[in-house]
Amino acid sequence: xxxxxxxxxxxxxxxxxxxxxxxxxxxxxxxxxxxKSTRALASIAVRNxxxxxxxxxxxxxxxxSYQFNDSVFSPFVAGDFGIRLNxxxxxxxxxxxxxxxxxxxxxxxxxxxxxxxxxxxxxxGFSQVRIGxxxxxxxxxxxxxxxxxxxxxxxxxxxxxxxxxMRHMHDFGTTAEQVAHVRVxxxxxxxxxxxxxxxxxxxxEDVVGSRMICKPLHLLDCCVETDNANAIIVTTAERAKDxxxxxxxxxxxxxxxxxxxxxxxxQTGPISTVAGRYAREILWxxxxxxxxxxxxxxxxxxxxxxxxxxxxxxxFCKKGDGGHYVSDGTIMLGGKRPNNTSGGHLCExxxxxxxxxxxxxxxxxxxxxxxxxIGPDGRRxxxxxxxxxxxxxxxxxxxxxxxxxxxxxxxxxxxxxRG
Amino acid sequence: MISAQYLGMPLEINDLDHENLDYFGxxxxxxxxxxxxxxxxxxxYPPTTACPWCSGPDSEWVSVExxxxxxxxxxxxxxxQPAFKQYTPYLVLLVELDTQSGIxxxxxxxxxxGNLVRPDGVLAPKTEVERVGIGTRVRxxxxxxxxxxxxxxxxxxxxxxxxTPWRYRG
Numbered sequence: 001x002x003x004x005x006x007x008x009x010x011x012x013x014x015x016x017x018x019x020x021x022x023x024x025x026x027x028x029x030x031x032x033x034x035x036k037s038t039r040a041l042a043s044i045a046v047r048n049x050x051x052x053x054x055x056x057x058x059x060x061x062x063x064x065s066y067q068f069n070d071s072v073f074s075p076f077v078a079g080d081f082g083i084r085l086n087x088x089x090x091x092x093x094x095x096x097x098x099x100x101x102x103x104x105x106x107x108x109x110x111x112x113x114x115x116x117x118x119x120x121x122x123x124x125g126f127s128q129v130r131i132g133x134x135x136x137x138x139x140x141x142x143x144x145x146x147x148x149x150x151x152x153x154x155x156x157x158x159x160x161x162x163x164x165x166m167r168h169m170h171d172f173g174t175t176a177e178q179v180a181h182v183r184v185x186x187x188x189x190x191x192x193x194x195x196x197x198x199x200x201x202x203x204x205e206d207v208v209g210s211r212m213i214c215k216p217l218h219l220l221d222c223c224v225e226t227d228n229a230n231a232i233i234v235t236t237a238e239r240a241k242d243x244x245x246x247x248x249x250x251x252x253x254x255x256x257x258x259x260x261x262x263x264x265x266x267q268t269g270p271i272s273t274v275a276g277r278y279a280r281e282i283l284w285x286x287x288x289x290x291x292x293x294x295x296x297x298x299x300x301x302x303x304x305x306x307x308x309x310x311x312x313x314x315x316f317c318k319k320g321d322g323g324h325y326v327s328d329g330t331i332m333l334g335g336k337r338p339n340n341t342s343g344g345h346l347c348e349x350x351x352x353x354x355x356x357x358x359x360x361x362x363x364x365x366x367x368x369x370x371x372x373x374i375g376p377d378g379r380r381x382x383x384x385x386x387x388x389x390x391x392x393x394x395x396x397x398x399x400x401x402x403x404x405x406x407x408x409x410x411x412x413x414x415x416x417x418r419g
Numbered sequence: 420m421i422s423a424q425y426l427g428m429p430l431e432i433n434d435l436d437h438e439n440l441d442y443f444g445x446x447x448x449x450x451x452x453x454x455x456x457x458x459x460x461x462x463x464y465p466p467t468t469a470c471p472w473c474s475g476p477d478s479e480w481v482s483v484e485x486x487x488x489x490x491x492x493x494x495x496x497x498x499x500q501p502a503f504k505q506y507t508p509y510l511v512l513l514v515e516l517d518t519q520s521g522i523x524x525x526x527x528x529x530x531x532x533g534n535l536v537r538p539d540g541v542l543a544p545k546t547e548v549e550r551v552g553i554g555t556r557v558r559x560x561x562x563x564x565x566x567x568x569x570x571x572x573x574x575x576x577x578x579x580x581x582x583t584p585w586r587y588r589g
Contacts, residue, residue, distance in 0.1 A: 132499070141428075141429040141430070141431045142428050142429065142430045142431065143430070143431040143432060143433065143436070144436060144439065145465070147430065147432065147439055147443065148465045148532055149532065150428070150500075151425065151428065151430060151570055152511055152532055152533060152534050152570070153426075153495060153498060153499070153500055153503040153509060153511065153534065154493075154511045154532060155499055155500075156499050159493055159495060159499070159511065162492075162493030162511075163490075163491035163492060163493060163511075163513045164491070166491045166492060166493060166553070166587060167490070167491040167553070169587065170491070170553050170585050176587075176589050208589060211496070211497075212494075212496040212497070212508075213495075213496060213497040214493045214494065214495040214496060214497065215492075215493055215494040215496075215587045216587050216589075261471060264465065264467075264471075266513055266530050267464065267471075267527060267528070267529070267530055268524075268526055268527050269526035269527065269528070270526055271490070271491060271513075
């Protein structure tokens with residue numbers, strides 16, 4: 001494929017294209033009941049990422065994490081490994097943070113502040129702080145901006161986002177059955193992912209027949225809550241060439257790009273449009289590719305609807321056609337552009353987006369950790385047989401797009417490709 | 420400092436939160452007021468510390484008619500806060516006020532959150548919940564919580580004439 005495409009106006013700082021790479025990825029198991037602190041979980045994930053990259057702790061000098069006051073801070077994790085840091089920062093936030101922090105990592109390395117950055121997210125999202133809002137999160141006093149939301153029983157992510165989802169159905173005739181295909185596709189993918197929390201394949205009828213949480217969201221339109229930690233390592237592509245894994249380069253990133261009014265995005269319409277509408281104006285020119293060039297996507301699936309809305313607003317289909325796009329087989333393994341081949345947050349586990357980046361890194365290495373036999377070179381010999389329990393490697397995966405979601409008003413994105 | 424209990428939740432407005440003290444204070448008098456920018460004269464919601472259109476720092480609180488149309492909604496069947504469970508299914512309504520609708524740009528409006536309540540401010544029963552959808556005409560009423568604090572809410576405008584609202588089926 002000739003890059004950059006001539007029909008994409010690539011006017012942004014493209015000299016950073018391909019200059020940085022993701023060289024290591026790692027995670028813990030996905031459980032509901034880790035029986036470990038977030039510090040212990042983080043150290044497992046970070047160690048796995050270092051082993052994956054072939055990097056020693058002494059070769060790491062930067063660390064970033066994101067959290068909601070629910071996790072360990074990076075100096076403790078670095079300290080546990082005896083890492084001397086030249087840079088660290090722990091930021092507030094959940095979904096959409098991963099791609100944004102990768103952009104920050106590129107920025108601080110480019111500024112000469114450090115050389116190799118670990119990014120992690122560690123959470124006991126089931127056994128300690130449940131993002132759904134029950135337990136600790138529902139007991140805090142309601143004040144400030146929450147007086148205009150939580151006081152009305154409008155607080156969980158599903159409740160907060162639902163007016164966008166509902167308005168999309170109203171404006172474009174999108175149906176619950178169409179959107180349920182996102183869960184169906186991801187459940188098929190998870191059935192081929194030995195580490196996924198939910199591995200059972202399900203049907204559209206299972207989704208729309210499950211109990212209503214808040215309209216239009218049925219139970220199975222919502223993701224799982226789990227305990228886990230994940231980590232990725234960013235450094236220069238130059239340095240990456242000496243490391244263990246096939247090169248996966250970063251073409252472009254967008255971080256926490258937002259609709260007008262940000263947190264008050266419902267004041268500006270159309271409310272059935274999400275931040276991807278704005279982020280795509282940065283993503284594609286920066287990356288020098290367009291949606292047609294992308295072989296697989298990682299569109300954030302806190303809910304079935306979030307996957308659909310982002311794919312639509314980043315331009316993978318025409319505005320309003322998201323329901324059709326996610327239900328015509330395109331996003332399934334074996335389809336034209338599979339989404340969340342690990343099973344995503346709906347099935348694999350809940351990680352605030354970082355696991356979707358890890359999955360795409362492995363896909364671009366052509367080394368998705370499925371059940372295919374391991375060859376003499378230590379890598380999977382993929383069958384591309386996507387039947388239950390089989391392969392989940394996308395054939396000829398060259399370019400991926402991750403679409404991170406914080407809320408309808410804010411999102412992040414990243415394009416990577418195989419070097 | 421205002422500290423109160425509402426449906427099992429502690430609600431607080433601290434002494435430095437002047438915007439919310441003013442907003443909910445007027446609501447307690449059953450007078451719905453929004454900030455109007457002293458420079459560009461546009462109204463804004465929710466309360467903010469500057470004008471989102473011209474960044475002007477000064478504003479005055481002006482009375483606004485509490486009437487509008489449901490722009491979108493969610494019908495909650497699985498409540499998070501324990502005290503809301505007895506009222507499920509309850510509605511969270513995003514209501515576009517008649518005032519300043521489509522201003523300053525076509526896609527903008529004052530979209531005010533509230534529950535569907537009975538005229539006395541108590542969360543509405545299922546029979547009323549099932550009548551409301553996108554397009555329903557509503558009028559504002561108030562749920563009194565404490566001195567200096569009432570929540571603006573929505574109830575069906577029974578005087579309105581109009582078509583059938585759009586409702587999620589299933």
